[in-house]
Amino acid sequence: MDLSVDTVRLVVVNLITLILSITVHEFGHAIVADRLGDRLPRSQGRVTLNPLAHADPIGTLALPALLMLSGSSVGFGWGRPVMVNPGSFSRRFTVRTGHLMVAAAGPAMNLLFGIVLSFVLLALLRADVIGAEPAHALAAAVYMNFILMFFNLVPFPPLDGGTVLAGLLPRHMLPTWENLSRYGFLIVALIAFTPLRVVFLAPAQWFFRTWMGLLGM
Numbered sequence: 360m361d362l363s364v365d366t367v368r369l370v371v372v373n374l375i376t377l378i379l380s381i382t383v384h385e386f387g388h389a390i391v392a393d394r395l396g397d398r399l400p401r402s403q404g405r406v407t408l409n410p411l412a413h414a415d416p417i418g419t420l421a422l423p424a425l426l427m428l429s430g431s432s433v434g435f436g437w438g439r440p441v442m443v444n445p446g447s448f449s450r451r452f453t454v455r456t457g458h459l460m461v462a463a464a465g466p467a468m469n470l471l472f473g474i475v476l477s478f479v480l481l482a483l484l485r486a487d488v489i490g491a492e493p494a495h496a497l498a499a500a501v502y503m504n505f506i507l508m509f510f511n512l513v514p515f516p517p518l519d520g521g522t523v524l525a526g527l528l529p530r531h532m533l534p535t536w537e538n539l540s541r542y543g544f545l546i547v548a549l550i551a552f553t554p555l556r557v558v559f560l561a562p563a564q565w566f567f568r569t570w571m572g573l574l575g576m
Contacts, residue, residue, distance in 0.1 A: 370427045376500040377423050378410050380469060380507055381438040385413040387468030388441040392461045397447040405441050413438040435510065435551060440517075459526030462519040466508040473504030474570075481574050498576070502567045509559040509566070513550055516543035 386408050389400035404412050414420065418437035426435060441461075448457035480497040483489035489497075512520040521543060525536055549555055 366428070370424060372496050373427055373499065373503070374420070374424055376496070376503055377436050378414060378419055380472060380500070380504050381419055381436055382408060382410045382413045383468045383472045384465040384507060384511070385438040385441055387464035388443070388461050391464040392441065392443045392448075395447075395452070395457050395460065396449040397444050399444045399447070400441050403442060415439045435506070455526045459523050462522035462526070465519050466511045469504040469508040469511070473501045473508070476504070477501045477570065477574060477576075481576060484576065498571070501571070502563070505567050505570075506560065506563040509563045510551070513547065513559055515546045515550075516540045518543075518547055 385405065389405035389407075392400050393406050400406055415438050423436040443458075443461055445454045445458050448454060452460070476497055480489075480494060480501070483497075484494060511518050512523070514520040514524040516522065516525070521540070525533065528536055550558060
């Protein structure tokens, strides 16, 4: 394993980016649940952009750092799940709809964060006040958020996409879906750590290239 100064610096930058990206993701879940009337995330200190409130020692720090040092994808990790009480959701929506909205908020925040970062990069490039290395780091942060978005949209529990799909399925299909959910962790692990990861990497790459191309970058 090459532990040169450049390698360590790159890992540190990517790890900070991942921590911030996971933070906005979990904040998205918490703030939407809070706005729907569920006070559990706020009582647990999750309605905040403080990374310490959302970081998971394994998923946010240890595993991503090991993957980055080994040369694997830098866009993979997870935070502490936001606990919600769907029974407290506003009666403006059904419990299923509210749960779907909370689940979708995480990937949506990664999309928003990636878009904001891309506009920051565009502004800095046009002002000619950013060097090649910082520009590359910002572009990588945009890409990382798109990876996190598409990874979390994979339609299997415990990922957000699984919750979103469950909220869209006809009720008569829910028992079958719940039986399949028992194998969710295994399926997600296969997708994350085998060549099957192309199911979220390919759309993330396409979206990144298309979006940056539209911005002239």
